[in-house]
Amino acid sequence: MIKYISTRSNADSVTISEAVLKGLAPDGGLFIPEKIPAVNILYNNSYSKVASQVLAPYFEGDPLEADLAKICESAFDFPVPLHGGKAATLELYHGPTAAFKDFGARFLARAMEAILERQGRKVTILVATSGDTGSAVAAAFYGRKNIDVKVLFPKGLVSARQKKQLTCWGGNVQAYEVSGTFDDCQKMVKDAFMDKSLCEKFGLSSANSINLGRLLPQATYYAFASLKYYEETGEKPVIIVPSGNVGNCTAAYYAKIMGLPIEQVALAFNANKPIVDYLASGKYVPRHSIHTLANAMDVGAPSNIERLFALFTDCESFKANVEGWSVDDDTILKTIRETFETDNGYVICPHTACGERVRRDHFAGKPTIVAATAHPAKFDTIVEPVIGKPVEVPASLAELLAKKSDYRSTGTDYHEIF
Numbered sequence: 001m002i003k004y005i006s007t008r009s010n011a012d013s014v015t016i017s018e019a020v021l022k023g024l025a026p027d028g029g030l031f032i033p034e035k036i037p038a039v040n041i042l043y044n045n046s047y048s049k050v051a052s053q054v055l056a057p058y059f060e061g062d063p064l065e066a067d068l069a070k071i072c073e074s075a076f077d078f079p080v081p082l083h084g085g086k087a088a089t090l091e092l093y094h095g096p097t098a099a100f101k102d103f104g105a106r107f108l109a110r111a112m113e114a115i116l117e118r119q120g121r122k123v124t125i126l127v128a129t130s131g132d133t134g135s136a137v138a139a140a141f142y143g144r145k146n147i148d149v150k151v152l153f154p155k156g157l158v159s160a161r162q163k164k165q166l167t168c169w170g171g172n173v174q175a176y177e178v179s180g181t182f183d184d185c186q187k188m189v190k191d192a193f194m195d196k197s198l199c200e201k202f203g204l205s206s207a208n209s210i211n212l213g214r215l216l217p218q219a220t221y222y223a224f225a226s227l228k229y230y231e232e233t234g235e236k237p238v239i240i241v242p243s244g245n246v247g248n249c250t251a252a253y254y255a256k257i258m259g260l261p262i263e264q265v266a267l268a269f270n271a272n273k274p275i276v277d278y279l280a281s282g283k284y285v286p287r288h289s290i291h292t293l294a295n296a297m298d299v300g301a302p303s304n305i306e307r308l309f310a311l312f313t314d315c316e317s318f319k320a321n322v323e324g325w326s327v328d329d330d331t332i333l334k335t336i337r338e339t340f341e342t343d344n345g346y347v348i349c350p351h352t353a354c355g356e357r358v359r360r361d362h363f364a365g366k367p368t369i370v371a372a373t374a375h376p377a378k379f380d381t382i383v384e385p386v387i388g389k390p391v392e393v394p395a396s397l398a399e400l401l402a403k404k405s406d407y408r409s410t411g412t413d414y415h416e417i418f
């Protein structure tokens, strides 16, 4: 049975159920598995079967073990295609909100529901969002039993499509438009969590991307894709991951260390590049974030860096395992155009373009899989002028955009939302 410890190792170890419910370790660190298990999994064309095999050792001995197969089946019920041949692209955007965060959020929502059902408890989840994360969480938790969700977003600072995706739910998911900035939204969430009596009364919990219940399920698509690639070509691919908070690439490292057929993991960043600088200088310096076209990767101080440092504990082993490059905005646009022109009109989003650039510049001719993190239709205002035609909106996203909006307006005092 695997125990879960904090990256700051000043807290007692917990079970996977506890790590999922708590989110953050009590010493402020992130939960990580005490060891990464080795697995021996054969390719299977059922995604959820591969996924539950990948996750099984992490849940062994936990009450959730019995629910794991069912959770995977229900969470991963959309296609996960691998586009192309030797230079493949893993389309992680066929879930309800058209980005890879659907995988983690949907798994977490079902895992939490199962734990709460067993314990006969209810929770209220608070999320502050500047756009995309909130919609994946809202979509994933919508209709889950014993869970209420409050989503806070800053007035006038999310795109029209993003706002639609945050406010189309109702039921157990209530959206709040805050007259303030994203930082104000985050502060409201922090203040609410500091309020002990409120926490107890509502069973406050978070579902942010540092929750291990979101990170571990992301290893499943690297397992599925690398097994499929290996089955079809007999070669182990380099996995290239467009990165911001570096959760997604950490999951790729987990899959590699578990023994899946992955040659190497390579990281692609936008202009926010503290890790690229660390690789060059040997000194890690977090920064303020810079605004770029790949805005879901606008992170100057990646929260999951503690998990990477826990895997590769000194500078030497970090450098031996982590390679990364930064891609600027002009090059993002150039790469969207180049891909469209050289790959039969294939359209990629600005985040995926960072990964595609890294492939073309550093791994040309090698077996590669670029993780396509979002559907290009989510970034229509950037992509359409470059390719000179409209991007078709996927059916699941169109369905959300057609729903009625419902939200409340609030100031920046957290009491107003309870």
Ligand SMILES: *Cc1c(COP(=O)(O)O)cnc(C)c1O
Pocket: 099, 100, 101, 132, 242, 243, 244, 245, 246, 247, 248, 249, 296, 297, 351, 373, 374
């Ligand atoms: C969140 C996100 C990323 C960055 O993933 P991390 O796990 O934070 O590194 C990249 N692309 C898209 C579209 C995202 O939503």
